[in-house]
Amino acid sequence: MSLTLIIGNKNYSSWSLRGWLAIELTGTAYQETLVPLYQADSRARLQAHSPTAKVPVLKTAEGPIWDSLAISEYLAEQFPEAHLWPRERYARALARSACAEMHSGFVALRSHMPMDLKRNQALAEVPEDVQADIQRICALWNQCRSQFGQGGPFLFGQLSLADAFFAPVAARLRSYQVELPDNAAAYVEAIYQWPAFQRWYQAALAEQLG
Structure with missing residues (x-):
């Protein structure tokens, strides 16, 4: 193919x-x-x-x-x-729900914290709607991890499409130096340890385009 x-x-x-x-x-x-x-x-x-x-x-x-x-x-x-989606039926449904929420939501976070992998600086002030998005993201991650994360460090234990969808969110939270609960911070670190993400990240740091 x-x-x-x-x-x-x-x-x-x-x-x-x-x-x-x-x-x-x-x-x-x-x-x-x-x-x-x-x-x-x-x-x-x-x-x-x-x-x-x-x-x-x-x-x-x-x-x-x-x-x-x-x-x-x-x-x-x-x-x-x-097995890009989790194998268990409800886990798959939850993963799809999480991806759909990311696909259509978190507008404030996207607007005020656009992805910039070279950035390492907090916003001077985090608007309330951005804070609300961050709280919702942390709650969603905690739900996925607490229910299905026993098999590894990712949202559903092993890597899945849910992690592909939330990797840019994890990157934003690190780039903008957002203080996170321990479990959310551990997930962000897991994303940064993902070899595929690291390859993209290193290429981004070396990028001279735009």
Whole structure:
């Protein structure tokens, strides 16, 4: 199977990171194409790959898939042996709920704390709606970990798509030096110890684009 993942700048593109970690979880071979964002020709270059001119895009033999959640579901179906979702039924439902909440929510966090992996500085003041998002994220992580995290350091013990979706959130919390409860801080550390995330992170630190 020939797969190509179109992504944006590794330092800034949180949605690209989600799609990239998802395909890394499959263990399959794929091609990666990086289209620099925030350039005069970025939209035109992205439109050559995606009808929405956004990243990530997974190019398959059947056609393009241009949404992170859709990409994740496609990969889970295409590579069932990789167990991208947790194996237990309610754990899968909870993982999907968590990913959907991330996909459509936490607007304040995204607005005030955009992903910037090179950053290491707190906000001068954290708005109340951002604090509310952080509290909800910590509560959600704690729910997943307390119910299904016994088998390892990730949200459902072993790595899953839920971790791919929340890795950029963990990165934001570290980049903006957010003080976290011990269990949430331990999860952030687990993300940073994830070899695939580390490869992306190191590439982001070396990136000169945009």
